[in-house]
Amino acid sequence: MEFDKELDARGLNCPLPILRVKKALAEMIGGQVLKTVATDAGSMKDFQAFCRQTGHELMSSSEANGEYTYFMRKKV
Amino acid sequence: MAKKLAIIASKGTLDWAYPPFILASTAAALDYEVQIFFTFYGLTLLKKEIDAQISPLGNPAMPMPVPMPNLVQVLPGMESMATMMMKQKMKDKGVASLDELRTLCLEADVKMVACQMTVDLFDFKPEDFIEGIEFGGATTFFEFAGEADVSLFI
Numbered sequence: 001m002e003f004d005k006e007l008d009a010r011g012l013n014c015p016l017p018i019l020r021v022k023k024a025l026a027e028m029i030g031g032q033v034l035k036t037v038a039t040d041a042g043s044m045k046d047f048q049a050f051c052r053q054t055g056h057e058l059m060s061s062s063e064a065n066g067e068y069t070y071f072m073r074k075k076v
Numbered sequence: 077m078a079k080k081l082a083i084i085a086s087k088g089t090l091d092w093a094y095p096p097f098i099l100a101s102t103a104a105a106l107d108y109e110v111q112i113f114f115t116f117y118g119l120t121l122l123k124k125e126i127d128a129q130i131s132p133l134g135n136p137a138m139p140m141p142v143p144m145p146n147l148v149q150v151l152p153g154m155e156s157m158a159t160m161m162m163k164q165k166m167k168d169k170g171v172a173s174l175d176e177l178r179t180l181c182l183e184a185d186v187k188m189v190a191c192q193m194t195v196d197l198f199d200f201k202p203e204d205f206i207e208g209i210e211f212g213g214a215t216t217f218f219e220f221a222g223e224a225d226v227s228l229f230i
Contacts, residue, residue, distance in 0.1 A: 013170040015102040019180055022105035040170070053106050 001071050003035040010039045017043050030076035038068045081110045082221035084229045088117030090130040095230050097177035104184035113217040115191035122205045126174045129159045
């Protein structure tokens, strides 16, 4: 999947991944896609909840070998 | 209009210091307007250097590497040892430091109010605290909390 910005949140625990996402999104324009890789097992639920509350679109989330990858489209 | 979160932070130990800063920074990331009112021991979390300690004493739920009776926990140095071990564990697990979380809160415009009565009670000086905070009383808290969607006492 194509993306405009990549964020490495591996090794970070709650709430840091979400705080970094918030910061990364602030530097992007509406419609752009942010890719985030995290290792926090709680991030799957939190990323979904973050998007539901903020209106950004969680395009996909997947897990492989303990790493969680998210693609998020910033709301316009 | 943005949702509002009001928190009273009344505890100053390492474990109790986390919830206010974690919840405040996360709420700010969710576009909440946040205010934390620091009172009694919570006020020490606004000092320039956060020196929060943890004590296993009287806390039977605290996971310990080896079982430790209360009688041993009262020995000098046990508290600083427990604090050191907890901080190391947090670092290993990627948990942010209190200082880092507090800075993130300030960057996200979380408003921090120091309880003036507690400042007087403990003879603290305004220069003991970080910059960018306000001083106020219970009425100041209610001006914000009265309009808040979520209010927490920690």
